[in-house]
Amino acid sequence: MDSDIVMVDDNGKRLDGRKADELRPMKIEAGVLPNADGSAYLEIGKNKVLAAVYGPRECHPRHLQNPAKAIVQCKYNMQSYSVGDRKRPGPDRRSQEISKITAEALEAVIQVELFPRASIDVYIEILQANAGTRCAGLTAASVAVADAGIPMRDMVPSVAVGKANGHLLLDLNKEEDNYGEADLPLAIIPKTNEVVLLQMDGHLTREEFDTAMKMGVTACHEIYEMQKDALRRRYSVAADEEQEVEE
Amino acid sequence: MDSDIVMVDDNGKRLDGRKADELRPMKIEAGVLPNADGSAYLEIGKNKVLAAVYGPRECHPRHLQNPAKAIVQCKYNMQSYSVGDRKRPGPDRRSQEISKITAEALEAVIQVELFPRASIDVYIEILQANAGTRCAGLTAASVAVADAGIPMRDMVPSVAVGKANGHLLLDLNKEEDNYGEADLPLAIIPKTNEVVLLQMDGHLTREEFDTAMKMGVTACHEIYEMQKDALRRRYSVAADEEQEVEE
Amino acid sequence: MDSDIVMVDDNGKRLDGRKADELRPMKIEAGVLPNADGSAYLEIGKNKVLAAVYGPRECHPRHLQNPAKAIVQCKYNMQSYSVGDRKRPGPDRRSQEISKITAEALEAVIQVELFPRASIDVYIEILQANAGTRCAGLTAASVAVADAGIPMRDMVPSVAVGKANGHLLLDLNKEEDNYGEADLPLAIIPKTNEVVLLQMDGHLTREEFDTAMKMGVTACHEIYEMQKDALRRRYSVAADEEQEVEE
Amino acid sequence: MSKSVVSEIRRNHINELLRKGSRMDERAPLDLREISVETGVIDTAEGSARVHYGQTEVIAGLKMAIGTPFPDTPNKGVLTTSMELIPMAHPDFESGPPGMDAIELARVVDRGIRESGMVDVESLCITPGEAVWMCFIDIYAINYDGNLFDAAALAVVAALKNAMVPASNYDKGEDFPLPVTCVPITMTAAKIENTLIVDPTFDEEMVCSARLTVTTDGNGDIRAMQKGKSGAFTVEEISDIVDLAREKGEEIRKIIG
Amino acid sequence: MSKSVVSEIRRNHINELLRKGSRMDERAPLDLREISVETGVIDTAEGSARVHYGQTEVIAGLKMAIGTPFPDTPNKGVLTTSMELIPMAHPDFESGPPGMDAIELARVVDRGIRESGMVDVESLCITPGEAVWMCFIDIYAINYDGNLFDAAALAVVAALKNAMVPASNYDKGEDFPLPVTCVPITMTAAKIENTLIVDPTFDEEMVCSARLTVTTDGNGDIRAMQKGKSGAFTVEEISDIVDLAREKGEEIRKIIG
């Protein structure tokens, strides 16, 4: 680790000009894929992510069916060309772990009890990766589930807080991540501030952890507004189209 | 590519003495395997091919069943020792593609509508390979299906036309194939001259393509005669055996 | 092979001090795993082996069900750290063969006809290997099946007889095995002296084979006593526990 | 691609429209859908393109690395083409390694590129027998509404045309454009009853009896063909499709410049 | 881990007990089960340990070999952690390659070791860029009654603390103890209704809505965390669990010396 790299300059600016608690530029568009029941496209910094939802639909394989509720299945996938060195197609251990915790976080808000025996299938494709893809994927997937019209208690915004050269920094980009000393991805239910996804690796003192959690929760609320905005735009477009048809 | 190799000499003879539109020596024998419902052994040049058919039989896995007709499944397999460098057992991408187009070509003539929900399973094993195995396999499989007594509209003879050092040549052998500039495998329904298998790779002008198609169709009719002859011999043997039993 | 190594010294002692027909020190404990229906832990020399039995239970996959009897399925597995060079997890060809013959040997004594359609699943884990693990695994599995209360005609003790530098030696350890010229693992039904597992590789004359068989059968009876003893201890402990509960 | 069944009603509707020379999306039988091509859509790729044929969407990306050549072609770079039919793109697609359809798609696209000599693989040799550029072409179906053959092939061609060899990452001098020699274009026709159509939608693919894919180069010469499905073509139909492929090839070649 | 269903009766029983501050095995909510640690149980391993958390039993073994380092860390030894949920350990476990549960377990255990810097990987470099020690940590669940995270992590820590690098087998001098710098301890809490418990049994895992695993080092700093299951924690609950993890970490650190 090269500690000469200055992560935050004298003016409190990071390598890309952001403040410590500032998100990268972000945009979300809902309803981008015709075949899926719901979908979303998200860019945050140099990450490009697609999420699609199919369901509730019949659950395959059948032995996974739950007579009391729908199951939520997720596949998080980094496309081969999304990273520096080409990634071989197919799931690796990292992507399987991310798929699991993403499905669990979504299940926390989806009203699965309304769809016994069904499956809700969430697909997250990372087209271009630049640190923070698991959070970007969950944020997008949450919009895609809403776009599919599946009843949810709330959405799930997600972001990571990092530590680099001793600084707690929100939403590390890849350059910063290369000097990262800790990473704390989390996702919340904004209405209650409850945490549905939480991971950590690295080194945080008790105090740093508390600060990082606060930064993360605050930023999740910012992201939540963008999620809602994307859905509002989507509904207004859908309403316009409907109106056109009626005219 | 070494263009000094003379593919066709001044007398119009190829490296192995054939004319441009001449097939390699070919023999077909039907009914060679006791267990299979139908089978055939074929040699063309230095290719040695076995084909076996099981079915119509119950379709596994069940989700592949078609309530309106039998499905035709094919496995084309090059045995490990059939080529110069040992081939690892198991399907590769090439063999899977060949299996798919072979099944499609056979389905074109099999009366699949007579056997709803059933499977007709065709196995092609390349014992020894010397260019042109996919066509040899389909030609043999066609005889094996007939040997199994499965109703067919016609048989499917198959051959490839190649281009080497600028010459259009029927049924390239391996030596010629090493200098090949184009390869056009095809299979027809002789009664109608319709094409049920067609692939091409390489470089053909519009005119060359038309000529190659003509050469291929003509040769398929030659092969068709050998297919019918193999079945005639098979039936007469079977009839003799039956007579012996009755005596 | 370095024939200077003296396998049996002038006093008839082997490298580890044993006589030619002497087993390595052995101990068996039944009922060591709470979750399994039956289990056993076995040490023989430096081998450490666990066996667990689940069943009779519903047979998966269903197409393996036998309407007339239970099927016996076995997985023999060497754990990664059980050998000199780390073994990659997952079954290899050797372990699959051992699993097969172990299941067959156990099926010979289990009253499978009492449990139609069921499966009896036997798991053998080699924690530490030092030659002779297949026999140790079968010996332990036999005790685990009995511990599960599954009706058996008899138990199946198993041991290997080896040949090293011309000597027939019972129960080779790894050091001897490195100079082994033949290996003859076997398992018997002690009540009838019938053989239910038998393999051989190496080089044995007709006479050596007969001698080796006799050594093996005799040693199996010794092992049988230890198997019964382990079960007796298990039952008395179980009875004590029951009594305590009642008191 | 194999699980869906088109209802009889839809099948009849498609057939009836075609008998009148029309299609469900109001195209004439020999019209392509609207095609869009965006290049450079993936920063992490050496070249990339997103292509739409109507609602069918694919992305192709090229990654390059230095590797050892095959022993029998010591002075040539290596091309590899993979196609992923990810379950995002269609309810029939399932997770897992490429199935027969994906393999056929990848191989047919690969043949078009390879046999046309589009990429000058000899100029991708660094040290004969030791070091060459490896080109990994990965194609993802994003939304599938028929005719993946043509959309995938076009995405790959567009990605390659705009690719830069990342030489500087490997201390091999400055980055330079991937050397391409020509622009092969792939066109697929399908036969429904006795009518030929081009650029079939998903529903049309389900209904058609046979399919023929033809790749032509800038001279109108044929570089690759693949017939699919269990129906048959007459020799005349094949000839017509070849002419169509040459014609549409010219059209599309103008789109991507 | 996913096939079993706990009966409603058992679920209600667990809930009722907890409302009274008790558990089926008579522990208080924040009590650990009896923990036992035996090291050196596998002669063929470079280091090994068998750990019980009540009836949960795991064995971890370390094997080492010389290999080439990763290009981006030329002067560091390599750690790899695998977890096998063998069917011996529980009726729900099936043969086959590691599933999602086993992968998550291995990765969380791995993070605790790796992120705490427990193993001094730089001192496992033999020749930079060429030869380093590879550490293969294999964990087997032997009997599963809940809380594999903590049992597996403790078994690995104990195995590593007592491991010898087999240098003499490779003509690299005398064997020496594996260099370890600290003792990270992992603790898992679960939430049942609104009660937090630690060290859940199998039945409690089935009933709980959420799980949080926290690894702390000897300074009480946090090195790894993993939340699991589809329930939610309040920020306060998470804070309480972090405190518990620091406290239990101290307790357990004494057990393994």
Next chain:
Amino acid sequence: MSKSVVSEIRRNHINELLRKGSRMDERAPLDLREISVETGVIDTAEGSARVHYGQTEVIAGLKMAIGTPFPDTPNKGVLTTSMELIPMAHPDFESGPPGMDAIELARVVDRGIRESGMVDVESLCITPGEAVWMCFIDIYAINYDGNLFDAAALAVVAALKNAMVPASNYDKGEDFPLPVTCVPITMTAAKIENTLIVDPTFDEEMVCSARLTVTTDGNGDIRAMQKGKSGAFTVEEISDIVDLAREKGEEIRKIIG
């Protein structure tokens, strides 16, 4: 090999015949079927043979290449044996990687070859520790009517006896015959009720309770054995089978010269 069930009628018929000392194909219990051996049937193989035992047909082929020896046997060539039970050969055989039956067959055949020292692997060393001849023996079941053990083993022995090492392809001098030292022959007996038979057909294999395969060398010494199925043999029965194996070994050794 496991899906078929023999009808009770056929089972009874086999049993009744055997009680009278006869079999469905009119053989005596200890008679082999007609055996045929053709060598050199595959031009592309370094050695090959097609063997029939009655209607059971197998083909074995040997391919050779230069590779690196195993570290613990630096001066020995490498032998590998694979068996493929292709679905062509029997309605019960399925596509896919070798199952337990195929693995057992390959390993038992391999042991017969390896343990008899038939191939002089030391003379297949080119440069110790660096380059040796690798021998890939591939066996395909073509038509399965019982006793694949013996047919496969004989096909391999015949293929090896007639093989040429392709030295000239690798600039290693002239081709030379594969050095073989002896001719191990494999014989399988089966037990039906209390009768021993040799060379069982498919139906007999389905009905028999136990199977014993014995490989002997030219001196009548035993080189490999494998007992199969869940029945038991008495020690006397085993002794009788060993004698039979020595006797039939001599018979068959004459066939292949």
